[in-house]
Amino acid sequence: xxxxxxxxxxxxxxxxxxxxxxxxxxxxxxxxxxxxxxxxxxxxxxxxxxxxxxxxxxxxxxxxxxxxxxxxxxxxxxxxxxxxxxxxxxxxxxxxxxxxxxxxxxxxxxxxxxxxxxxxxxxxxxxxxxxxxxxxxxxxxxxxxxxxxxxxxxxxxxxxxxxxxxxxxxxxxxxxxxxxxxxxxxxxxxxxxxxxxxxxxxxxxxxxxxxxxxxxxxxxxxxxxxxxxxxxxxxxxxxxxxxxxxxxxxxxxxxxxxxxxxxxxxxxxxxxxxxxxxxxxxxxxxx
Amino acid sequence: xxxxxxxxxxxxxxxxxxxxxxxxxxxxxxxxxxxxxxxxxxxxxxxxxxxxxxxxxxxxxxxxxxxxxxxxxxxxxxxxxxxxxxxxxxxxxxxxxxxxxxxxxxxxxxxxxxxxxxxxxxxxxxxxxxxxxxxxxxxxxxxxxxxxxxxxxxxxxxxxxxxxxxxxxxxxxxxxxxxxxxxxxxxxxxxxxxxxxxxxxxxxxxxxxxxxxxxxxxxxxxxxxxxxxxxxxxxx
Numbered sequence: 118x119x120x121x122x123x124x125x126x127x128x129x130x131x132x133x134x135x136x137x138x139x140x141x142x143x144x145x146x147x148x149x150x151x152x153x154x155x156x157x158x159x160x161x162x163x164x165x166x167x168x169x170x171x172x173x174x175x176x177x178x179x180x181x182x183x184x185x186x187x188x189x190x191x192x193x194x195x196x197x198x199x200x201x202x203x204x205x206x207x208x209x210x211x212x213x214x215x216x217x218x219x220x221x222x223x224x225x226x227x228x229x230x231x232x233x234x235x236x237x238x239x240x241x242x243x244x245x246x247x248x249x250x251x252x253x254x255x256x257x258x259x260x261x262x263x264x265x266x267x268x269x270x271x272x273x274x275x276x277x278x279x280x281x282x283x284x285x286x287x288x289x290x291x292x293x294x295x296x297x298x299x300x301x302x303x304x305x306x307x308x309x310x311x312x313x314x315x316x317x318x319x320x321x322x323x324x325x326x327x328x329x330x331x332x333x334x335x336x337x338x339x340x341x342x343x344x345x346x347x348x349x350x351x352x353x354x355x356x357x358x359x360x361x362x363x364x365x366x367x368x369x370x371x372x373x374x375x376x377x378x379x380x381x382x383x384x385x386x387x388x389x390x391x392x393x394x395x396x397x398x399x400x401x402x403x404x
Numbered sequence: 405x406x407x408x409x410x411x412x413x414x415x416x417x418x419x420x421x422x423x424x425x426x427x428x429x430x431x432x433x434x435x436x437x438x439x440x441x442x443x444x445x446x447x448x449x450x451x452x453x454x455x456x457x458x459x460x461x462x463x464x465x466x467x468x469x470x471x472x473x474x475x476x477x478x479x480x481x482x483x484x485x486x487x488x489x490x491x492x493x494x495x496x497x498x499x500x501x502x503x504x505x506x507x508x509x510x511x512x513x514x515x516x517x518x519x520x521x522x523x524x525x526x527x528x529x530x531x532x533x534x535x536x537x538x539x540x541x542x543x544x545x546x547x548x549x550x551x552x553x554x555x556x557x558x559x560x561x562x563x564x565x566x567x568x569x570x571x572x573x574x575x576x577x578x579x580x581x582x583x584x585x586x587x588x589x590x591x592x593x594x595x596x597x598x599x600x601x602x603x604x605x606x607x608x609x610x611x612x613x614x615x616x617x618x619x620x621x622x623x624x625x626x627x628x629x630x631x632x633x634x635x636x637x638x639x640x
Contacts, residue, residue, distance in 0.1 A: 283513055290494045290505050297492035300454065301553075302480040302509040 122255040124372050130261050130330075132368020133268030134323050138341055139348035139360035140275060141319030147355025148292040148312040150210070151200065151217040156345055157338030158228035159188055159317045163324030164333040165236055171243040181267070181325045185318050192317030195224070196310035225339070232335040242332035264326045271322055272361055275315075279357060288312055292355060347386050351393055353400030362401060406468075407432045407561055407592045408453070413462030415445075415452055422448045423459070424617045430561070435583065435593045437603040437624070439637065440613035446596045447489065449613070450563050454479045454486045466561070481509045485559035489566040491550030495539035499530055502538050502549060506556025516556070523552040526582070544575035551582060561592045568599045580606050600637040604628050612637070 138160065145153045163184045170180035203220055207213035246259040279285040291298040291308045299305050323341070327333060348367050352359025367386060374382035393400070408430040415423040422445045430436045440446050451457040453464055455476040464471045466482060479486065493502050503523055507516040524531035527548050533541070541549060547567065554562060564583065568576040576599065583593055584606050597603040604610060604624045612620040612633070620627065627633050 283508070286497070286501060286504065287508060289497060289501075293494040293496055294492050296456075297488065297494070298505070299476050300456075300480070300486050300488065300492075301505050302477050302557075304477050 119254040120376065122253055123257075124369075124376055126252065126255055126257055126261075126265075127375065128369035128372035129365075130265045130268070130368070131371050132365035133265050133272065134326060134364075135344055135348055135368050135371075136272050136361045136364030137268055137319050137323040137326075138345045139352065139364045140272065140357055141316035141323075142342075142345040143349050143352070143355055143357055143360040144288075144312050144319075145316035146349065147357075148288055149196065149200075149309040149316075150214050151196075151221065151313060152214070153313075153316065154218060154221045154342055154346075155224035155228060155338075156221075156316070156320055157340065157342035158225055158232075159192070159320035159338075160324035160327065160341050161232060161333070161335060161338035162191075162228065163188055163321035164328040164337065165232060165241075165324075165335060167325045167328045168241050168243060168333060171245075177243070177245045177325070177329055181322065184321045184325050188317040188321030189314040193310050193314035196313040197306075200313070201306065201310075225342075229335060229338055236335050238335055240332040240334045242328070245329050258330065260330045264329055268323070268326060271319070275319070276357065276361070284308075284311070344386070347390055349400075350390055351400055353403030356400065356402040359400055359402030405432050406430070407466065408594065409463075409465045410449070410453065411463045411465075413449070413452060413459050413464065415448055415457060415459040415462075417448075421460075422616050423452070424615075426462070426613070426616070426618055428611055428618065428621075430592055430594050432592055433587060433590050434608040435587045435595055435606055437607035437610040438594060438596045438613060439598070439600050439603060439610055441598065444613040445616040446613055447565055450486065450565055450594075450596060453563065454484065480557050480559070481511075483557075483560035484563065485554040485557055485561070486563045487550050487554045487565060487567070489569060491546050493538035493541075493546055493549055493553070496537055498535050498537055499541070499549060500534040502553055503530075503556055506553035509557065512557050519556050519558070523555060526555075527552050544571050544578070547571060547575070547579055548582075551579070555586075555591075559591065561594065562586065563594045563596070565596045566598065567595065568597060568602065576602060600633075 138156065142153060142156050145151050166184055166187070167177060167180040170183060171177055199220065200217060203216055204213050207216050246263060249256045249258050279289060287298065287303045288308055291303060291305055295305050344367065348360055348363040351366065352363030370385050370389065371382045374385050406429050410426060410428040413423055413426040414421065426449060438446055438449065448457060452459045453471065455471065455474050466484060474482065494505065500520065503520050504516050507513055507519055529545060530549060530552060538546065538549060567579055567583070571579065580602055583595060587593055595603055595607060604627065607624050609622065610624050610627055611618050620630065620633065
């Protein structure tokens with residue numbers, strides 16, 4: 118019973134992180150048409166920065182707040198400079214999509230290697246609310262509970278932002294028909310750059326949260342990119358609720374296998390994808 | 405007073421010239437029909453007016469002010485609403501949200517709910533189904549929604565591209581009735597159509613575009629009796 122409880126709580130935490138990461142990737146792909154394989158590097162950079170900030174005596178929660186504008190600006194500036202330049206020079210939309218993915222591979226190498234030059238490749242970490250509480254028999258560290266609460270709150274806020282705010286609605290409109298959205302007065306280039314920036318922020322929040330309960334290192338990014346890709350395919354390309362649900366499913370699978378045999382969790386992820394693609398090729402919530 | 409004035413417009417895609425010396429005028433509170441077969445250049449002309457395509461030469465002015473160089477996303481704020489062919493609704497958004505998007509520009513956004521209520525008076529069917537997604541609507545209902553979305557910004561001039569295309573005859577009548585009502589309420593309409601007969605019935609004046617050139621223009625009452633129009637477009 119206690120084991121089951123442990124698995125559920127761990128699943129929720131992993132699922133919350135996965136959902137955050139995948140919503141970001143889904144937004145970048147669904148609206149800005151960039152399959153960002155350097156997504157995990159934004160997670161890594163935020164995680165490493167949080168470690169640096171904490172080393173400077175800044176509280177981890179304040180570091181979380183500081184990382185948000187930083188990751189947004191990096192994403193936004195990347196989009197209005199090199200991605201816009203690439204878009205102008207690609208000719209067709211299809212060519213832009215594949216070129217953008219190649220560019221992201223380049224960003225992955227650049228970011229991960231610069232980070233390795235600066236911080237080396239050893240795992241680093243800090244102490245944050247390591248006390249444990251007893252939840253119905255399961256012993257859970259307080260930091261993990263805080264991480265779970267923040268991840269869920271950010272996911273819900275992000276969903277409300279997309280469904281209720283003017284900017285959020287215009288993002289959805291631009292993802293469904295950019296030409297019509299432009300005719301209605303929406304600045305599509307700006308909206309796409311904002312989407313890329315928000316995607317980077319979601320990755321950054323996830324990175325800071327991860328650093329709060331586990332050690333991080335400069336090579337951590339790619340693993341999370343792979344998971345985000347799996348979740349986005351699982352949930353349905355471009356579907357934000359799909360990413361939330363897909364993230365939770367993958368989190369629970371990871372948690373169950375983490376208990377049985379951790380080395381098999383990647384195998385399990387890919388088996389799920391394989392079966393899903395056979396049964397429902399467009400993903401759980403795919404259009 | 406002239407609302408929209410296009411003068412000696414030329415437009416090319418690469419080496420292919422699509423519009424040749426096109427001139428056209430739309431006066432306040434009239435319906436002007438721009439008629440012509442597929443590929444005559446009708447949509448290209450609209451795209452030039454709305455800033456989506458850059459003409460090679462000529463001028464376009466709206467209320468005496470040049471429109472050339474105005475980016476596509478600023479046209480609506482000037483008071484021109486463009487309804488592209490097929491309506492182009494946002495399929496995964498609700499009907500209400502689609503309408504809200506029609507009032508996207510900053511100054512209009514805060515009045516969106518009052519505007520939506522007005523649209524519901526005009527198109528009662530949309531009110532019943534406001535929470536459904538646009539993808540669940542039939543072709544005619546989508547066109548109604550497209551018109552309502554186009555009117556959300558309170559435009560002075562509406563550009564309608566192929567409003568009747570793909571609609572059942574009864575829906576065509578319905579849609580054209582609304583166009584007439586708009587004109588009677590002081591909204592100027594440029595109606596781009598392949599449906600020559602019915603467009604002539606509601607429009608005040610018409611231009612016929614053939615292979616990128618204006619071949620005929622005049623009052624619809626006169627054009628309808630023109631032998632060439634009768635033979636080539638009305639099949640009489």
